[in-house]
Amino acid sequence: MPAIWTAPVTWNVNQLVTAGDLNQQLRDNLEWLKTPPMASVILDQGADYTTTNTGAFTAVDATVLSLTLSVVSGNVLVGFHGTVEITGGNVAKLDVIRIGVGAVTGEDGMLSFRRVTSGSVYSVSFVRLLTGIPAGNQTFRLGWRVSGGTATLYAGAGTTDFNIHPQFWVREV
Amino acid sequence: MDIEINPRGEINTEALDATLRAALGAAFLGLTVGGGKLVLHLTDDAPVSAVEQARGLVMAHDPAQLSPRQQAEKQRQARLQQAREQYRGELLDPLVFEQTNPQLGLLARKIAWLEQELNDLRAT
Numbered sequence: 392m393p394a395i396w397t398a399p400v401t402w403n404v405n406q407l408v409t410a411g412d413l414n415q416q417l418r419d420n421l422e423w424l425k426t427p428p429m430a431s432v433i434l435d436q437g438a439d440y441t442t443t444n445t446g447a448f449t450a451v452d453a454t455v456l457s458l459t460l461s462v463v464s465g466n467v468l469v470g471f472h473g474t475v476e477i478t479g480g481n482v483a484k485l486d487v488i489r490i491g492v493g494a495v496t497g498e499d500g501m502l503s504f505r506r507v508t509s510g511s512v513y514s515v516s517f518v519r520l521l522t523g524i525p526a527g528n529q530t531f532r533l534g535w536r537v538s539g540g541t542a543t544l545y546a547g548a549g550t551t552d553f554n555i556h557p558q559f560w561v562r563e564v
Numbered sequence: 565m566d567i568e569i570n571p572r573g574e575i576n577t578e579a580l581d582a583t584l585r586a587a588l589g590a591a592f593l594g595l596t597v598g599g600g601k602l603v604l605h606l607t608d609d610a611p612v613s614a615v616e617q618a619r620g621l622v623m624a625h626d627p628a629q630l631s632p633r634q635q636a637e638k639q640r641q642a643r644l645q646q647a648r649e650q651y652r653g654e655l656l657d658p659l660v661f662e663q664t665n666p667q668l669g670l671l672a673r674k675i676a677w678l679e680q681e682l683n684d685l686r687a688t
Contacts, residue, residue, distance in 0.1 A: 440598030443581040444605045449566060452599040478578070537594070541578050546598065 394422035396463045423463075430458035431560035434473075436546035439553075443541050448486045448494040448534035451544060456533040458561045465524045466564050469495075471533055472516035473557030474545045477506045481540035485515065490530040495521055500534070512545075512553065520564070531561050567604040567615060569622055575602060576627035578634060583621055588614050 397415050402408070432455060440451050450456065460467065469487050477483040486500030494500065501517045535542060547556035575597045584592045584604070591614045593605040604618050630638065656676045662669025 436599060438598060438600075440596065441577040442594060442596040443577060444594035444596055446593030446605050446607070449596060449603070449605055451596065452601070453566075453603075454601075455599050541581070544598070 393428065393461070394426055395419050396423040427563040428460040428462065429560070429562040430460055431558060432456060432458065433556050433558045434546040435556055436548050439546045439548045439550055440544040441541055442535055442537060444536045445539060446536065448484070448488055448497075448500060448536050450488060450532040451535055453532060456559050457530060458532075458559065459528055459530045460561055460563060462524050462526055462529050462563055464563055465522060465526065467521045467524050467529070467531075467561055468518060468564050469521060469531060469561050470516070470518040471557065471559045472514070474512060474514050474553055474555040475504075476512045476543045476545075477504070477537060478540035478542075480506060481542075482538040483542040484536050484538075485517070486534045487519070487521075488532045488534040489521075489524075490532070494534055495519075500536075533559050565606050565608050565610065567606065567618065569602045569604065569619065570600075571597070571602040572623070574627045575625065576629070576631070576634075579627070579629055579631040580622065580625050582631040582633070583625070584618055587617060587621055592618070 397420060399420065400412070400416055434455070436455070442449075442451070471485065471487075475483055475485075482499075482503050482505045484500040484503040486494040486496055489495050496519070501519055502515055504513050504515065535544070544557065545553040545555045547554060577595065577597050581595055584595065588606070588610070591607050591610040593607060595605060596603045602622065604622070606614065606618065656672055656679070658669050658672040658676060661672040
């Protein structure tokens with residue numbers, strides 16, 4: 392059962408402190424601080440992902456790469472690492488999509504890269520602090536789009552030399 | 565709008581994208597394949613007829629049919645391979661050209677040098 396955060400109490404002189412108070416204010420809040428809401432996924436798919444999406448950022452996989460947190464503080468760290476390829480002289484872009492809001496950074500996303508040499512494959516990663524996230528359940532998805540061509544995200548699918556298992560994670564801080 | 569379709573078999577992403585772009589024009593934004601799903605990305609104002617047309621093209625998709633770029637790339641690779649086999653082991657002798665024209669000899673030496681550089685690059 393996940394730890395429950397309760398706003399700290401301001402204690403008064405001579406106030407009686409009960410076991411319930413201590414359990415809530417010390418035990419539960421310390422447990423929450425030690426294990427804040429967190430979710431992660433490591434890809435181990437049967438096939439790599441590909442996209443030709445030139446529109447707005449769209450989910451790489453709206454089921455597998457979709458993480459939900461019960462947010463309290465409004466501050467969430469998101470992170471990703473993986474290996475991506477893009478055809479031609481095109482640009483691939485990655486961002487995080489928050490359901491109900493859209494791409495959290497927008498424009499060209501958290502990172503973008505252009506293929507400059509035939510056969511190039513890129514190891515990409517980002518960590519970003521998101522602030523002002525409303526309290527309650529929030530869902531985050533890895534999103535991508537391209538300027539043209541086809542992008543591939545290697546997904547631990549056994550592809551020779553690129554059997555890479557990317558990780559996507561979110562954690563309240 | 566995103567339209568999720570359960571693919572019947574393997575998808576040639578690039579070829580299917582080329583087919584859908586040719587058929588639907590600006591209404592089609594691309595597609596994403598993975599996790600056992602195929603998702604088509606269309607503009608929000610794409611008509612129902614475009615959605616139905618896209619579904620039909622996906623159902624008729626043959627991954628063995630290459631896109632124009634894939635066909636061109638395959639032909640380019642074949643021509644390159646043919647040229648490699650045709651000229652393998654044949655070295656350019658600049659002296660033959662030098663006897664005709666010193667400038668031709670210089671050109672031949674430079675081509676021979678570039679050939680060595682390319683071979684070196686391909687070996688590394």
